[in-house]
Amino acid sequence: MTDSPALMVIIGLLLAAWTAVAGWFMLRASARSKGTETIRRSARRLSRMIEESPAVPLLVRADGRIEAPERLAGWFGLDRMPEYLSELSGGGDGGLDDAQLETLTGHVRRTQKTAASFTMTLAPLGSRKALTLRGTLADPSVSPAGAALIWVFDFTESEGELSALREQAASAREDFGALVGLIEAAPMPMWFRGADMQLRLVNRAYVSAVGSDSPDTVVREQIELVESMDGVSASEVAQQAGERRKAIERVVTTTIDGERRSLRVTDLPLIGDGIAGYAVDIEEMEEQAREFRAFREAQRSMLDQLSIGVAQFDANRRMTFANQPFHRVFGLPPGIVGERTTFEQMLMAARENGRIPEVRDFPNWRQEVAGWFLTDETHEENWPLPDSTHLRILGQPLPDGGLVFIAEDRTEQLALSATRDTLLRTRTATFDNLFEALAVFAPDGHLELWNRSFAGAWGLEEEALDGHPQAEDLLEAIAKKLADPKEVAAINHVIRAATLDRRKQRGTVKLADGRTLDFASVPLPDGNGLITVLDITASRQAEEALRERNRALEEADAVTTRFLANMSYEFRTPLTSIGGFAELLTSGVAGELSPQAKDYAQAIAQSVSKLTEQVENVLDLSQSEAGLMPLTKQKIALLPFVTEIVRKREDAITAGGLTLDLRSDPDKSVSADPQQLRRAIAHLLDNAIRATPSGGKITVEIRQKKDVTRISISDTGKGMSHHDMARALEGIRPTADGRGIERRQGLGIPLARQLIEAHGGTLELQSRRGSGTMAVIVLP
Template sequence: MEISPVFLPVIGLLLALWTGWAVSLMFKASRDTQKAEAHRKAARRLSRMVEEGPAIPLLVRVDGRIEAPDRFARWLGLDKVPEYLSELAGPEGMGLSEEQVERLSAHVRRTQKSARPFKMALRPPGSEKSLALRGALADPAVSPSGAALIWAFDFTETEDELARLGEEAARARDDFGALVGLIEAAPMPMWFRGGDMQLRLVNKAYVEAVGAQSADQVVAEQIELVEKVGGRTAAQVAQQSADRRQPIERILSATINNARRTVRVTDLPLMGEGIAGYAIDIEEMEEQAREFRAFREAQRSMLDQLSIGVAQFDAQQRMSFANQPFHRVFSLPPGVVSERIRFDQMLTIARENGKIPEVRDFPAWRKEMAEWFLKDEPEEVNWPLPDSTHLRIVAQPLPDGGLVVIAEDRTEQLALSATRDTLLRTRTATFDSLFEALAVFAPDGHLELWNRGFPIAWGLESEVLDGHPQAEQLLAEIAKQLADPKAISEIGQTIRAATLDRKKRDGRIELADGRTLTYAGVPLPDGNGLLTVLDVTASQQAEEALRERNRALEEADAVMTRFLANMSYEFRTPLTSIGGFAELLSQGIAGDLSAQARDYVQAITTSVGKLTEQVENVLDLSQSEAGLMPLRKTKVELLPFIEQIVRKREQAILDAGLTLDLNGNANKVVEADRQQLQRAIGHLLDNAITHTPRGGRILVDIAKRRGVNRIAISDNGQGMSQHELARALEGIRMSKDGKGIERRHGLGIPLARQLVEAHGGTLEFQTRKNAGTTATITLP
């Protein structure tokens, strides 16, 4: 079959048309598919947006069937969305209650009939969610059969917020009312200014302070509490606070209740418009502050007078005060208080001055000391310093976080304590070393202190005293050792007199073992009483022996007195007879004598005179030493009396080639025995004549000084050494065997001394070898 050439083009054209139509159908199908896909995506997006939206749609048809997302069921606590509206009332704790379903059904029916929208809020039983339901007739595009569309909103948070806001509003109203009442009842004046700085509100205290009738009068008349200060009124100061948006506080004087008081006025800008103000009466605070400052100054002045160093540090550990002793103890430089140095700096300065103990790690030690600020209880430490100073440091924390440091130099106290301990030990050793037995009793009667000899003296065991017994207990033990136990009361009275009566009392007592004790009670300055006991048994025996010997001596003295009286007669009588016979022979009674015989008689007369004088000296010296020298005192004028004595020795002075000067006043009179005083002065003159070489000079001076008569006899002769003067003053003395007399030197000087002393005077010698001798007699 042959194909026409014309047919092929037609077929080609048809195929081309068919291909074009197929391609166009394909493009159209593709566009429809894309549109459908876009619609599906949009539907899914809208559905997702509805599901994720804050509201959930609920479609209720006329027959009661409902359509809603599963999220609505979860809001109600159901597993799935029920088919009908009436089925929303689930079991207990799930879904809505019957009452809530009935109310919702009534709203739905009314909307379906009248197309009237409704609003409803409910909380499913057993759920914390609050749901808001807004219902309206559904659009025909949604449901053409007159269904109701309900939007459910979860406004749990909103309702909680509203409830909270309501509570806050109610509380704010209550607080505002309370605040208004508080401001009105406040004891301090308070006020409020508007934007124009005019008073709008004042409290009762303000009204009373300015003396107004009411708050309306204050506002109407704009009565200010504070006068103009520094050219600015109170309103201008309030305006300045408003402009700065900062409170302004000032202290000034104001008239409150007709009295000038110091007040602290504060203008406080509020969040909105207006300025609030209040005035606090600080008059009492200022008075207390002044008193506190005065007290602080007085306290610091007092602390400066103490010998103990005191320093105060504030909560920042800076020094706020330190008295002079504190500066001295730690060698602090001036100005440390004004510079307010820190506590650690003070320790550093003290370390540089050697006023802290030697420590190995100073920074760690200083940090440890700084912990005193954090402690609750006082801290007390002892610091031995390198210079042997001992400090007692007390750190007292303060309630405000500060610290008071007290430094006491206890070096002297420790030295005194050591000295006291030494003295106590010395006293104990001294007590134990005494021959007396000592015991100290307290005023309450108990035994406080005793030495080792006390129990020995009374014959007691030392264990009896170990318990410091009362005096009654001790006396009961002592009574057992006495010869007469009843005599113990005397010892008790002695102890009582020393401790309570503060009187001294003594006595003597016999012990059963034959010993004799003397005791004495002595009050001590500290209120105690001292009982001292001494064993006088040996002394008593010696006393008896001495009494016996004294009686023997008295008898011997009487014998010696009789002997001296007898010897005076026995010596003088023969010498007088010899002298008398010699004188008769010289006068020729027995006949004329030859020249040689007369020389013999003259020699006998001279020897008798010398012997008589020596016998008189020996007897007078013996009587003087025995206290038997008889004196017959009369008034004697010294100058004529001594002149007479010198005249008797005039020839001897001339023969010796000497000169003698006599000086004195004729008015000098003394009470003396003329004969004995003449012998004393004569012996001294004879001694001066004998020991002064030819050409020498003797001076006799009579004077009266301070009521005492003075006779000085001086020469420029040989003089004596001190040893020779001592021998001369001894004169004669008994030999060592007691059977004879040993002659030491002439009898003149010892006899003169005895005679002067018998007159109540004194005889003194000033002599030097080869420089002469001065003998001074003083007579009352």
């Protein structure tokens, strides 16, 4: 860099001074030539040091001329140094602006006049440098005319550092203010202790918590928020934190606003001296924790009451809970939860008890099941066990990495489901194969279920029912099939009665094709209504036929009644006449008869007597079967009554070589028609006499107990088989076509039975071949 003339002048002056001094020394002492050379080198070094120094001299003369090295022009943002101070303004491209130039000019003039030094800072326009100017009055040896010597220092780096420091200081002040405001506005109590562990600063929350009026009062009176615990005060705990250089956190209980609250208090050592502290109110958290523990205990107690097995595993796959059904389902020992058994160990124990499915590769299967912990989806599987047990397994991952394992024994449900399916199929098959037509209507009126006969019964197409139509649509189709379409209202009423009114209802309707349907409704327990439809066309036709037959029978019965009334007269009158004439002939009214004629007349009288008896039997039996038997009841003493009947057959008993035993108390009596009862007992006694061989015995016994009279007639004859007894009890009955009369052999026992039944009693026959026969008359 080329030196400026002013600088060269200054340097030259300095060198001249040094040269003069050196010449003087050389003149005075030539012996000091070596010293002179040393001074010369020093002068050159001094000149070089000035050129390379961080300060550049600027000499301003009294007339405004300036002298300075050329390198100062670059500091001012100029291409070259100007000659006058006023030319330092570069016009916007460099140099100084007007304000800076005016200030510098003022300082220079004051220094020139008063020799007062000055210092100022400049920021040239065309340069990024920050310059510091220090001006003094130049030494007369430098400029004798009162020039100002200004040393220019490059202050760029220092200025940047100072700016950064200013910004940091401003930011620190802002942060400190924000921090103080944050601490003051914090909802939790916060404080600061000095090196002596005394309170120096507290926030509003602290003041409110201790119930004081201002922070100054708290600091002055050293009001502690936390009470001493176990003889250790809050300041001692803070001192321990300072000695350990580690934060101490503890949960304490204190009184705030008259309530005991749980606080988490932290004493935190700061860099340097001092301990900061803050307290977080965790009363709600503690309350929630207590509620959570109570909820967990209640939940686990509830899970123990479930029939479904539930177990919970933590993030480490260790069992933390298992209810009693879970132990039963997998056959686990009681202490498995307390042992913190892992999920894999639980599966191994279940495998040993045969409570997992049979798998070919158990380790691989166990690894797949354990993979449920690593997913976020719920896993559901069905495990068929070797003992035919079916388990429904549900694995629900938890947010904390754990797993809820649920096992439900569905063996009974599957059995019930299979039974239900079988019942449904059975019901469907039963419905479809019933003779009646069935349909089930829901409460909302739509057809829910029907069998195959339902559509055919109404003459509808089966496709019309596939869409489960509403009752209104179905009735509209049925109305077209009725002989009278208005009768569809009756069907609608029956359906409503079953589904809405919940009561039974029935009705009958006739179709256009001549068929007659009988329909009825029954409310079902599930709220639906069952409608049954039966085709009664054939039964109606049969009913009409039966009515016609009944009318014919009634007419025939009337004919029979008239016939019996006529025959009772027509039979008895001729027989009475024949018997009377026979008696007249025997008595000789018509003249004396020969012995042979008398025998003939007596035979005629005997035949008439027997014929009269048989006619009376036939008429009585016919009247009894027709319900026309006349009875005239009166009180009868049984022993004399039966004795009289036996006495009339004494000759027959003696002639047959038989014995008869009559047993009865004398005071036994009964209310009956004497004539009809006599005939019934006589017929039974006659049968016993005929059936008993010679030397046999007949027993007649009369018993009366609790208003029931029993007259038994037993013999020691050959007896009868069941078939013979059935034939003996049969009498005269109408033929199968109802147009004639069918005759059975013998009339005694049937007539006796009819006579006894006319009295409201019964006739019982007890017989066995080879053991005789016993007839028992039971009268009320």
